Structure formats: structure tokens, C-alpha cells
Amino acid sequence: MDETRVAASYVQLLFEHMAALGRADALGPPPAPSEGFVALRRWQALLQKARDLDPGPKATFTLRLARGIAPRHFGVVGFAALACGTLGEALQRLERYHRSVYDVNAAHVHPCAEGLCIEWGVERGRPGALVDETAIAAFVQLTREFTGRPVRALAVDFVNPRPAELRPYEDFFGGPVRFGQPSTRVVLSPRDLALPLRGADPALLALLDAQAERLLQEAAAVAEPVGVWRQALVGLIRSGRTSLPDLALSLQMSPRSLQRRLAAQGHSFQALLSQTRQQLAEAYLRDANVELAEVALLLGYSEQSAFTRAFRQWTGQAPRQWRRHRQAS
Structure with missing residues (x-):
């Protein structure tokens, strides 16, 4: 052990x-x-x-x-x-x-x-x-x-x-x-x-909402429907629901319809998910108070190693290295 x-x-x-x-x-x-x-x-x-x-x-x-x-x-x-x-x-x-x-x-x-x-x-x-x-x-x-x-x-x-x-x-x-x-x-x-829970921690929710708002501001330049889909995806990522059917359900459309509309905008679901996760990851990593393990969880990864691999693919750097470079600059 x-x-x-x-x-x-x-x-x-x-x-x-x-x-x-x-x-x-x-x-x-x-x-x-x-x-x-x-x-x-x-x-x-x-x-x-x-x-x-x-x-x-x-x-x-x-x-x-x-x-x-x-x-x-x-x-x-x-x-x-x-x-x-x-x-x-x-x-x-x-x-x-x-x-x-x-x-x-x-x-x-x-x-x-x-x-x-x-x-x-x-x-x-x-x-x-x-x-x-x-x-x-x-x-x-x-x-x-x-x-x-x-x-x-x-x-x-x-x-x-x-x-x-x-x-x-x-x-x-x-x-x-x-x-x-x-x-x-x-x-x-x-x-x-079936018992309801007492409610979330206000400090953490404030952090999550602030980071999500930053993401939405960064995404403001994309086409309107893509921005709407990305906004819906932010909340789903936070709750660990990161599949195409999850996003379609939140948008009240069928998975097939969502796929067609994504394709019409030149996107795929996996590309949209990766882009959204990367922007969220970079926003979280800019906050020194958020631990790397917490960043992985907030992005819907069950293990930090999976997040590290994905982040290397996005940026060519490990999350810790990316954070150190940003802090130094």
C-alpha cells in the first residue's frame, strides 16, 4: 500500500x-x-x-x-x-x-x-x-x-x-x-x-461563477449559437456531465439535432468540449488559490493524470509548468 x-x-x-x-x-x-x-x-x-x-x-x-x-x-x-x-x-x-x-x-x-x-x-x-x-x-x-x-x-x-x-x-x-x-x-x-441537500458553499460557488463568467466573456466573439452552447456546457462540466446527450438535454433538443447544428457552425461536440475545458482550465490556473487536483475535478476529470494529459495536448505544457510561467510573467 x-x-x-x-x-x-x-x-x-x-x-x-x-x-x-x-x-x-x-x-x-x-x-x-x-x-x-x-x-x-x-x-x-x-x-x-x-x-x-x-x-x-x-x-x-x-x-x-x-x-x-x-x-x-x-x-x-x-x-x-x-x-x-x-x-x-x-x-x-x-x-x-x-x-x-x-x-x-x-x-x-x-x-x-x-x-x-x-x-x-x-x-x-x-x-x-x-x-x-x-x-x-x-x-x-x-x-x-x-x-x-x-x-x-x-x-x-x-x-x-x-x-x-x-x-x-x-x-x-x-x-x-x-x-x-x-x-x-x-x-x-x-x-x-431522495433527501434534499442543505445547499452549496457560497464561497466556492462564487469562485466557480466568476470563472465561468470570465470564460463567457472570452467566448463572446464566437457565433451566437456556439456561445449559447458553450455557456450551457460550462455548468455541465462543473457537474461532471460531459456527453453530447447531456448537452442536448440541457438545450431541449435531440442529440442528432445538436450534432447537425454543431456541424453547420463548423464544430464538433468533442472540439467544443475541449475548447471550453481549456479556457476554463486556464482561468482556474491563473488563480493560485485553486489546487491542481481541484482544477481537474472542476473540469469533470476523475483523475488529475487525465487532466494533465489533456492540458499537454492543448498547450504543450503540464498545468504546473503553465501556471509557473504565467505567474513569473
């Missing part, structure tokens, strides 16, 4: 927990602002040290830690999920981008007999009880933060051995909890998936 990692924003949860206990410096310096990720080995060591220093019951350390989770700890993914209409839509977003927060084992969201199952296997190893319990407890707590409702899990499974007491886990999750299972999973009720 040497290459596995978690987001630095997620690790910040632990430092905030220790600060609330009056032990802000006990774990050493927190991740630097320039650090996008923290190696899993470091995360494991930090959790173990914090558990040893925490004066509360050792058996419930991960559950108490998870109660402090907020969308900001999931970075731009958390805010993007919070901007969704329902909890079900937010979970789909988290599945798509989970590696930008928790790059350990892949998450899979699928229907099961009880409801909707969010499942993590052991393909990349077993990170241990502290890591797993913190992640799953934080995930369930985040659904409560998103909705403002006491969401209860219908079932929770862990791959790790059974602890001495089950009651604290059942009280926290609100349903039966099993250990020693082949995979880690959380089952949620279909009724809870």
Missing part, C-alpha cells in the same frame, strides 16, 4: 480534533498548504498517535473523530457534492471523485436487497481498523451534514476483527454493524437517497 494516500484536507480533520482537546501541537506540523495528499503510512501513524493521546475512551476514538467532519474536509469534492440536489446525486459524485480524497480502495455504489450499497474491497490492501473506521464513520456523518437529517445506516460491515463492544458502533451508525466481513460497506435506505 506504499502508493496509497488520502487528501490533506481530510487529514486536517484530525488536527482540528486535537486542537479542540487543547493538544494542537501534539502531532507536529499539519500538512502544508502546498501538499495535496498525505501518504497512507503517515495517516496511519497520525491516527495511532492521536488515539494514544486522546483522553477519551479508546474504543470510540474514531467515532468521536468523525463527528467533526465537514464538506471542507473533502475539498472541492465535498462542496461539489453539497451542490447536488439530493443525497443520491451527491453519492454518485463522491463515487466518481473519491480517489481525490481517499485513494486507498475503490468505492463502488450499487443497488442491493436492502437499499443502496456503498462498498470498498481490499484490492489494494487492508489499511487497518483506525483508517477504515474513521473513513466509514466520517462518510455516514457527512451524509448527515449534507442533509441536516439524522441519516441511519441500514447496515455497516467492516473487514477488520470484531472489537470488544459493538454497542457504540450501533449507536453511532443507527443499525446493525458486523466485523470480519469480506468487504467494507454501508447500506442506505432509498428513502434517504
Whole structure:
């Protein structure tokens, strides 16, 4: 598991927990602002040290830690999920981008007999009880933060051995909890998936809207229908919906009609998507406060490496190199 990692924003949860206990410096310096990720080995060591220093019951350390989770700890993914209409839509977003927060084992969201199952296997190893319990407890707590409702899990499974007491886990999750299972999973009720979310973070939305407006100003010189299509595409890119049918639906026309109209203007959908993404990417990269991983997510890429490859094709430079040159000039 040497290459596995978690987001630095997620690790910040632990430092905030220790600060609330009056032990802000006990774990050493927190991740630097320039650090996008923290190696899993470091995360494991930090959790173990914090558990040893925490004066509360050792058996419930991960559950108490998870109660402090907020969308900001999931970075731009958390805010993007919070901007969704329902909890079900937010979970789909988290599945798509989970590696930008928790790059350990892949998450899979699928229907099961009880409801909707969010499942993590052991393909990349077993990170241990502290890591797993913190992640799953934080995930369930985040659904409560998103909705403002006491969401209860219908079932929770862990791959790790059974602890001495089950009651604290059942009280926290609100349903039966099993250990020693082949995979880690959380089952949620279909009724809870329809719960509306509390709303998006105003600061992030302001940033997104400002960047989108800049793009539209840059695109003002193109033919009117192309500008309209590009404007619609900006919002779709932000939400990860980057297919021709998605754009056609937003414009209330059939995919075939949209293809014909694009061709009449001398465009293809893929060319329009690439041009729009490039302009957005350059706008985001000009803002030093936006991390490269966040730029990739805002452009609808599930992995930063895919964004880097695309940006090289557009500009001949890696995003970080392009940003340094612009800052220097």
C-alpha cells in the first residue's frame, strides 16, 4: 500500500480534533498548504498517535473523530457534492471523485436487497481498523451534514476483527454493524437517497461563477449559437456531465439535432468540449488559490493524470509548468 494516500484536507480533520482537546501541537506540523495528499503510512501513524493521546475512551476514538467532519474536509469534492440536489446525486459524485480524497480502495455504489450499497474491497490492501473506521464513520456523518437529517445506516460491515463492544458502533451508525466481513460497506435506505441537500458553499460557488463568467466573456466573439452552447456546457462540466446527450438535454433538443447544428457552425461536440475545458482550465490556473487536483475535478476529470494529459495536448505544457510561467510573467 506504499502508493496509497488520502487528501490533506481530510487529514486536517484530525488536527482540528486535537486542537479542540487543547493538544494542537501534539502531532507536529499539519500538512502544508502546498501538499495535496498525505501518504497512507503517515495517516496511519497520525491516527495511532492521536488515539494514544486522546483522553477519551479508546474504543470510540474514531467515532468521536468523525463527528467533526465537514464538506471542507473533502475539498472541492465535498462542496461539489453539497451542490447536488439530493443525497443520491451527491453519492454518485463522491463515487466518481473519491480517489481525490481517499485513494486507498475503490468505492463502488450499487443497488442491493436492502437499499443502496456503498462498498470498498481490499484490492489494494487492508489499511487497518483506525483508517477504515474513521473513513466509514466520517462518510455516514457527512451524509448527515449534507442533509441536516439524522441519516441511519441500514447496515455497516467492516473487514477488520470484531472489537470488544459493538454497542457504540450501533449507536453511532443507527443499525446493525458486523466485523470480519469480506468487504467494507454501508447500506442506505432509498428513502434517504431522495433527501434534499442543505445547499452549496457560497464561497466556492462564487469562485466557480466568476470563472465561468470570465470564460463567457472570452467566448463572446464566437457565433451566437456556439456561445449559447458553450455557456450551457460550462455548468455541465462543473457537474461532471460531459456527453453530447447531456448537452442536448440541457438545450431541449435531440442529440442528432445538436450534432447537425454543431456541424453547420463548423464544430464538433468533442472540439467544443475541449475548447471550453481549456479556457476554463486556464482561468482556474491563473488563480493560485485553486489546487491542481481541484482544477481537474472542476473540469469533470476523475483523475488529475487525465487532466494533465489533456492540458499537454492543448498547450504543450503540464498545468504546473503553465501556471509557473504565467505567474513569473
